Amino acid sequence: KKIVIATKNPGKAKDFAVLFEPKGYEVVTLLDYPEIEDVEETGYTFEANARKKAETIAGLLGMTVLADDSGICIDALDGQPGVFSARFAGGTKSDAANNAKVLAMLGSQKNPSRKAHFHCTLVLAHPDRESLVVEGDIAGEIAEFPSGDNGFGYDPLFYLPHLGKTMAELSDVEKNQISHRANALKNLEKSWAAWLEK
Numbered sequence: 001k002k003i004v005i006a007t008k009n010p011g012k013a014k015d016f017a018v019l020f021e022p023k024g025y026e027v028v029t030l031l032d033y034p035e036i037e038d039v040e041e042t043g044y045t046f047e048a049n050a051r052k053k054a055e056t057i058a059g060l061l062g063m064t065v066l067a068d069d070s071g072i073c074i075d076a077l078d079g080q081p082g083v084f085s086a087r088f089a090g091g092t093k094s095d096a097a098n099n100a101k102v103l104a105m106l107g108s109q110k111n112p113s114r115k116a117h118f119h120c121t122l123v124l125a126h127p128d129r130e131s132l133v134v135e136g137d138i139a140g141e142i143a144e145f146p147s148g149d150n151g152f153g154y155d156p157l158f159y160l161p162h163l164g165k166t167m168a169e170l171s172d173v174e175k176n177q178i179s180h181r182a183n184a185l186k187n188l189e190k191s192w193a194a195w196l197e198k
């Protein structure tokens with residue numbers, strides 16, 4: 001069994017491998033298709049962007065494709081960076097620059113103003129079907145400095161008070177038991193068998 005995921009982000013690709021391989025799937029991503037260009041994310045919602053990525057690539061490949069649009073939403077920043085998480089500090093998609101910008105914007109604010117959540121919208125698309133859309137979240141806080149080497153993106157800043165660790169201090173398996181991506185996949189699993197039979 002193969003699942004095609006319309007992502008070029010190596011951190012997401014790794015998360016999806018950890019999520020799907022125990023279920024007996026081989027994960028294929030756009031990192032395996034260097035000839036396919038990045039789908040431009042022009043939408044203002046996670047759903048619009050995930051839908052565009054999934055439906056564009058499903059049309060190109062003529063098969064079922066899953067896409068993920070995700071990001072971090074910080075209460076004190078009115079939900080920013082949100083859909084702009086990947087390029088928050090500019091055009092380059094630098095995780096270090098993005099994290100530094102978040103810390104600078106929060107300054108010396110203490111909790112509860114550092115509350116945040118990760119969000120993930122997944123869209124499953126097929127050229128002949130109406131797409132299936134699901135979501136998942138995880139709540140946490142923005143740490144005062146980055147910590148941990150696992151994961152990607154904002155994981156070193158995303159502190160989980162009940163675990164006393166940042167997301168980047170969790171193992172890949174631990175992250176993928178609780179993450180926004182894991183929660184979205186649980187919701188996808190509730191409905192995709194019926195969707196596949198359509």
Ligand code: ITT
Pocket residue numbers: 006007008009012041068069070071072085086087098118151152153154155179181
């Ligand atoms: P693709 O569109 O190719 O999938 P992307 O990185 O551009 O890759 P998004 O537009 O969905 O994807 O941006 C998601 C950003 O949100 C990502 O670059 C990270 O900065 C952040 N993010 C999402 N999930 C995350 C996670 O599990 N841990 C840390 N940061 C995450």
Ligand code: NA
Pocket residue numbers: 041086
């Ligand atoms: Na993207």
